[in-house]
Amino acid sequence: MDSFSPSFNRLVGLITRMPGIGARTAERLAWFVLKSPPQYARQLAAELEGLHEKIIFCSRCGLMTEQDPCVICTSARRDQGLICVVENPGDALRIESTKEFRGVYHVLMGAISPLNRIHPEDLRITELLDRIREGGVREIILATNPTVEGDTTAYYIAEQCKDLTVQVSRIARGLPIGSDLEYADSLTLTRALSGREKF
Amino acid sequence: MDSFSPSFNRLVGLITRMPGIGARTAERLAWFVLKSPPQYARQLAAELEGLHEKIIFCSRCGLMTEQDPCVICTSARRDQGLICVVENPGDALRIESTKEFRGVYHVLMGAISPLNRIHPEDLRITELLDRIREGGVREIILATNPTVEGDTTAYYIAEQCKDLTVQVSRIARGLPIGSDLEYADSLTLTRALSGREKF
Numbered sequence: 001m002d003s004f005s006p007s008f009n010r011l012v013g014l015i016t017r018m019p020g021i022g023a024r025t026a027e028r029l030a031w032f033v034l035k036s037p038p039q040y041a042r043q044l045a046a047e048l049e050g051l052h053e054k055i056i057f058c059s060r061c062g063l064m065t066e067q068d069p070c071v072i073c074t075s076a077r078r079d080q081g082l083i084c085v086v087e088n089p090g091d092a093l094r095i096e097s098t099k100e101f102r103g104v105y106h107v108l109m110g111a112i113s114p115l116n117r118i119h120p121e122d123l124r125i126t127e128l129l130d131r132i133r134e135g136g137v138r139e140i141i142l143a144t145n146p147t148v149e150g151d152t153t154a155y156y157i158a159e160q161c162k163d164l165t166v167q168v169s170r171i172a173r174g175l176p177i178g179s180d181l182e183y184a185d186s187l188t189l190t191r192a193l194s195g196r197e198k199f
Numbered sequence: 200m201d202s203f204s205p206s207f208n209r210l211v212g213l214i215t216r217m218p219g220i221g222a223r224t225a226e227r228l229a230w231f232v233l234k235s236p237p238q239y240a241r242q243l244a245a246e247l248e249g250l251h252e253k254i255i256f257c258s259r260c261g262l263m264t265e266q267d268p269c270v271i272c273t274s275a276r277r278d279q280g281l282i283c284v285v286e287n288p289g290d291a292l293r294i295e296s297t298k299e300f301r302g303v304y305h306v307l308m309g310a311i312s313p314l315n316r317i318h319p320e321d322l323r324i325t326e327l328l329d330r331i332r333e334g335g336v337r338e339i340i341l342a343t344n345p346t347v348e349g350d351t352t353a354y355y356i357a358e359q360c361k362d363l364t365v366q367v368s369r370i371a372r373g374l375p376i377g378s379d380l381e382y383a384d385s386l387t388l389t390r391a392l393s394g395r396e397k398f
Contacts, residue, residue, distance in 0.1 A: 003292055004270055005263045007253040011246040014239070018228050029217050031289055034263070038251040040213070045247040047210040052237040054206040064204045064233070071203055090230055093202055 003027075008034070057089075060131070062107030062124050064089045072104050079103045081138035085128060085157065087111050087145060095143065106131065106140070111149035112156055118149075120156055128157065132166050139167040146173045146191075202226075207233070256288075259330070261306030261323050263288045271303050278302045280337035284327060284356065286310050286344060294342065305330065305339070310348035311355055317348075319355055327356065331365050338366040345372045345390075 003009055008030060015026035033041050057063065058070035065071070072078055082103030086092050092105045108123040131137060142157060144150035158168045174192035175184055184192070202208055207229060214225035232240050256262065257269035264270070271277055281302030285291050291304045307322040330336060341356060343349035357367045373391035374383055383391070 003263050003288065005254050005265050007246065007250065007265065008263055011243075011250065014243050014246060017235075017239070018231050020224070020227070025219070027289055027292070028219070031287070032217050033247065034250060034254060036216075040216070041247045041250050044210075044213050045244040047206065047213060048232065048240045048244040048247070051206065051210065051233060051240050055204050055233060064202050064207055066204050066206065088230065089202065090226055093226070 057107075061105045062089070062109060062127075063092055063105055077102075081136055083128070083131065083137055083140045084143050085140055085154075086143050087150065087153070091143065091145075103141075108144070108153065111144055111147070111153040113149045113152075123153070125157060125160065129160055129164070132161065132164050137166055139169060141169050141171060143171040146171075256306075260304045261288070261308060261326075262291055262304055276301075280335055282327070282330065282336055282339045283342050284339055284353075285342050286349065286352070290342065290344075302340075307343070307352065310343055310346070310352040312348045312351075322352070324356060324359065328359055328363070331360065331363050336365055338368060340368050340370060342370040345370075 003012075011030045011033075012023070012026045015021055015029055016023055018026075021029075033044070054066060055064050056066065056068055058065045058068055058073055060069045060073045063070045063072065073080075079102050083106050084092070084095060084101060084103055085106045085108060086095070087108050087110055089107050092107060095101050095105075106124070106128050108125065108128070110118050110123055112118060112120055112123065128140070132140070140157075140161070142154040144153045154170055158170075161168050172195065173188070174195055175181070175188060181189070202211075210229045210232075211222070211225045214220055214228055215222055217225075220228070232243070253265060254263050255265065255267055257264045257267055257272055259268045259272045262269045262271065272279075278301050282305050283291070283294060283300060283302055284305045284307065285294070286307050286309060288306050291306060294300050294304075305323070305327045307324065307327070309317050309322055311317060311319055311322065327339070331339070339356075339360070341353040343352045353369055357369075360367050371394065372387070373394055374380070374387060380388070
């Protein structure tokens with residue numbers, strides 16, 4: 001249901017384009033902005049306005065950064081010989097938050113998905129292979145999502161690395177910690193069984 | 200986990216302030232904007248920038264509008280003697296979407312909630328009583344939410360209307376259409392039983 005304000009409807013329309021945001025949520029968010037002090041809307045507008053100018057992607061790893069190369073690619077405290085390959089910058093942030101990974105990243109900017117017309121050449125796979133060929137890379141961990149697209153992408157990259165002197169591994173899949181067998185789907189369970197580790 | 204771009208983190212921070220949006224969702228939305236063509240971010244920025252200037256609230260009913268009084272308050276096709284009282288403009292839109300209500304609205308801009316320091320004088324209750332006193336109002340339907348706050352507000356307004364010649368009704372509460380008794384909470388069920396209608 002459209003409101004009687006075209007401006008409000010346009011804003012709701014723009015917000016509705018975001019993933020996972022339906023018409024009602026969009027309306028609720030727009031209403032929140034409208035109810036908040038005008039300063040909030042202006043701050044949001046300013047950040048959005050400058051977003052694409054300020055944020056660049058590291059030419060080496062593809063992470064979001066405001067300097068190129070990024071702080072991780074230039075850090076002497078990170079293991080530059082261990083590359084974690086992820087689909088999106090957000091995945092790298094998620095891994096960073098574990099504070100356990102001391103290597104570097106390579107963001108593919110998506111996953112192979114013929115249905116969505118995303119082919120290997122649309123991803124940053126050539127850049128990854130170039131990094132490996134340059135030398136100094138000991139291992140790559142394929143941390144693409146445990147989905148059909150992520151698995152396909154991991155398989156494709158592993159194939160491409162066959163003739164290169166680099167160890168290729170895939171992030172482990174199985175039951176999430178703290179979950180309950182009762183609620184696990186059969187695919188996860190099958191995978192957790194076949195991938196069992198010695199005790 | 201913060202990204203390595205302060206601009207991105209600031210945008211995520213602003214989005215996180217919205218109701219029902221956690222840090223992860225905020226990050227996902229910001230990332231969506233960044234991945235979209237810059238044109239999208241600019242459109243959003245432009246709408247947000249002008250939001251508070253363009254949208255006003257109808258001085259009569261409180262609906263969002265770009266002209267005052269709003270199209271509903273000035274419509275000859277609406278029953279100006281029947282006022283539906285709601286907490287927020289969005290509630291009026293929801294009722295409009297049924298296409299069944301032919302009266303007009305009065306938006307309170309919230310509900311009485313002492314815990315959140317929202318008292319009767321913070322709402323548009325005086326404006327409602329003034330509209331009734333002006334004459335021509337036959338009935339008001341209290342369509343505040345079926346919550347403690349909404350019920351309190353409805354009760355308060357009904358009290359204030361005691362000495363006025365206006366019929367006061369409350370929107371019906373009971374089992375939602377298409378729902379299942381099995382999943383109804385006991386308060387709704389109690390209410391649905393006590394509010395039973397003759398068959």
